[in-house]
Amino acid sequence: MVSIYGVLPKYILHLSMIFCSFRSFFTVFVLLWLRGLETVAQPTVNTPSSKVISGRIQTAVPFLRISPDARTGAMGDAGAATPSDPNALYANPSKIAYAKDRAAVAISYSPWLRNLTTDMYITYLSGYHKIDKKSTLGISAKYFSMGDIQLRDELFSSLGTYRPNDLAFDATYARLFGSSLALATTVRFISSNVPDGTGAEGQSSLSATALAVDVSAYHQIELIIGNRSHNIAFGINVSNIGNKLSYVNAGEKMFLPTNLKLGSALTVNPGSPQQLLIAVDLNKLLVPTPPRFNEDGDIVAGRNDDRSVASGIFGSFADAPGGLGEEISEVSVGLGLEYLLSQQLGVRGGYQYESPDKGNRQYLTAGAGYRYSSLQIDFSYLFSTIRNNPLANSLRVSLMYAFN
Numbered sequence: 001m002v003s004i005y006g007v008l009p010k011y012i013l014h015l016s017m018i019f020c021s022f023r024s025f026f027t028v029f030v031l032l033w034l035r036g037l038e039t040v041a042q043p044t045v046n047t048p049s050s051k052v053i054s055g056r057i058q059t060a061v062p063f064l065r066i067s068p069d070a071r072t073g074a075m076g077d078a079g080a081a082t083p084s085d086p087n088a089l090y091a092n093p094s095k096i097a098y099a100k101d102r103a104a105v106a107i108s109y110s111p112w113l114r115n116l117t118t119d120m121y122i123t124y125l126s127g128y129h130k131i132d133k134k135s136t137l138g139i140s141a142k143y144f145s146m147g148d149i150q151l152r153d154e155l156f157s158s159l160g161t162y163r164p165n166d167l168a169f170d171a172t173y174a175r176l177f178g179s180s181l182a183l184a185t186t187v188r189f190i191s192s193n194v195p196d197g198t199g200a201e202g203q204s205s206l207s208a209t210a211l212a213v214d215v216s217a218y219h220q221i222e223l224i225i226g227n228r229s230h231n232i233a234f235g236i237n238v239s240n241i242g243n244k245l246s247y248v249n250a251g252e253k254m255f256l257p258t259n260l261k262l263g264s265a266l267t268v269n270p271g272s273p274q275q276l277l278i279a280v281d282l283n284k285l286l287v288p289t290p291p292r293f294n295e296d297g298d299i300v301a302g303r304n305d306d307r308s309v310a311s312g313i314f315g316s317f318a319d320a321p322g323g324l325g326e327e328i329s330e331v332s333v334g335l336g337l338e339y340l341l342s343q344q345l346g347v348r349g350g351y352q353y354e355s356p357d358k359g360n361r362q363y364l365t366a367g368a369g370y371r372y373s374s375l376q377i378d379f380s381y382l383f384s385t386i387r388n389n390p391l392a393n394s395l396r397v398s399l400m401y402a403f404n
Contacts, residue, residue: 056358057287057330060208060245060254061192063144063166067091068124069108070398074367074380075336076350078281080235080263081218082336086126086400089140089172091261091281092235094184094216096128096136097174103129106400112144113390119147128172138172138186164194172214180221186214188240190256194247212242212256222270231267236260238286244309255312258286277338284331286313289320329355336365344371348380362386367396376400 069087072079079091086106088095105127112120126140144166151162167190174184190210216237223230238260244253263281291302302321305312320326336350346369354361367380377399384392 057285057289058254059257059285059287060210061166061168061190062257063122063142064168064190064240065257065259066112066122066144068110068122068142068396069106069126070367070378070380070396071346071348071369072336073110073382073394073396074348074350074365074369074378075279075338076281076334076352076365078263078265078279078334078336078350080237080261080279080281081220081233081265082263082277082279082338083265083267086128086138086140087124087398089126089128089138089170089186090124090142092184092216092218092237092263093138093170093172093186093214094174094182094218094237095235096138096172097134097176097182097184098218098220099128099130099136101130101402101404103127103403104400106398108396108398110394110396112394114394115392116390117147119145121145121147134176136174138170138174140170140172142168142170166193167191170214180219182218184214184216184218186216186239188212188214188242190242190245192245192247206247208245208247210242210245210256212240214239214241229269229272231265231270233265233267235263235265241313242309255287255309258309258313260284260286273342275340277336277340279334279336279338281334281336282331283334284316286316288312288316289326289330291319292321326357330358332358332361346370346378360386360389361391363389363391374402374404376402 067073067077067079068090071085071087072082072091075082079088081092084095084098084100086096086104087108106125108124110122112122123143124140126138128136128138130136146164148161148163151160169189170186172184172186174182176182188211190212192208194206214237216235218233218235220231220233238258240256240258242256244255246253261281261283263279265277265279268276288305288307289302290305291299294300303315303319305319307315318327320330332352332354334350334352336348338346338348340346348365348367348369350365352361352363352365362385364383364385365380366383367378369376369378378397380396382391382394
């Protein structure tokens with residue numbers, strides 16, 4: 001890096017490239033939104049007989065949207081543009097192209113919904129290996145155990161217990177283009193098992209599988225202003241693009257939680273004894289919003305949500321019954337801060353906000369991490385900002401080992 005005064009034209013060029021990239025994305029967003037407006041043919045009817053069903057978007061295997069690692073969890077689930085580590089395979093896989101270590105592995109564990117049960121948990125195993133200076137391979141596996149469920153028949157007789165679970169296995173290829181842009185593609189296999197309650201001792205189960213892909217990008221700029229170094233990064237990840245999932249051949253097919261994640265992060269004085277990281281993420285499900293029905297079951301606002309995956313993705317920008325205001329409410333925000341001392345000790349905090357009508361995930365997060373040589377441990381804790389939040393008191397722990 002050199003002084004900004006010597007690279008001002010190059011810096012302006014970088015800013016122009018970023019502006020053009022985001023202008024292109026905004027143009028596509030507006031076109032998709034206008035296209036969605038054209039396809040929403042159902043008018044809003046304000047009549048006494050109209051009733052509004054829940055506007056919360058329902059998807060299959062929602063565990064795919066849970067941040068599994070402690071560092072991201074401590075920063076309000078903001079991770080699209082934060083510095084790379086093995087857990088980047090969840091928030092933005094393209095970041096592993098910038099990994100400083102030759103290879104690294106990580107394991108994370110989180111007891112889940114401890115206010116409701118004591119045996120539900122999430123485990124996450126991830127790792128990457130740099131093939132060369134440009135290419136990096138990554139693999140990860142995410143397992144969600146829903147705990148023991150007591151099954152009973154219509155006479156309330158016990159059918160035994162069953163432990164439903166979900167599993168996702170990922171393979172990622174990330175490549176660096178130049179010194180400031182990385183792209184990645186991830187292929188994901190998803191398996192879900194739930195009980196049907198008909199077998200002996202309740203051991204009969206229903207299974208469903210799906211294939212999905214992620215496409216992601218990461219762009220960063222390093223510069224010196226005066227005598228201080230800074231890093232500005234931007235990330236985007238469109239995840240879980242795949243086929244609908246159904247547990248029985250003739251049953252209802254549900255959308256995967258296809259998600260658009262946009263993020264930015266500013267690192268002040270990267271590489272110095274003290275550095276500060278500020279990150280923000282925006283998330284929106286690319287899944288149809290449920291319409292409004294009247295008492296006769298007719299749609300009075302919004303659009304029929306029984307449609308193809310492609311139509312669901314493109315139409316998700318303009319299918320909310322409440323119009324633009326409801327579309328905006330479907331965007332959740334994650335804010336995160338990290339203070340890092342001597343590249344070893346990290347203290348973190350964050351905040352996550354989701355509209356009460358779209359899931360109501362609102363909480364503060366905090367955590368810390370420590371790295372000694374090649375070993376790093378992180379933990380995070382969630383503080384609910386609303387009453388009776390089942391996510392309250394959630395704890396995450398991550399352990400990482402780097403092969404330098």
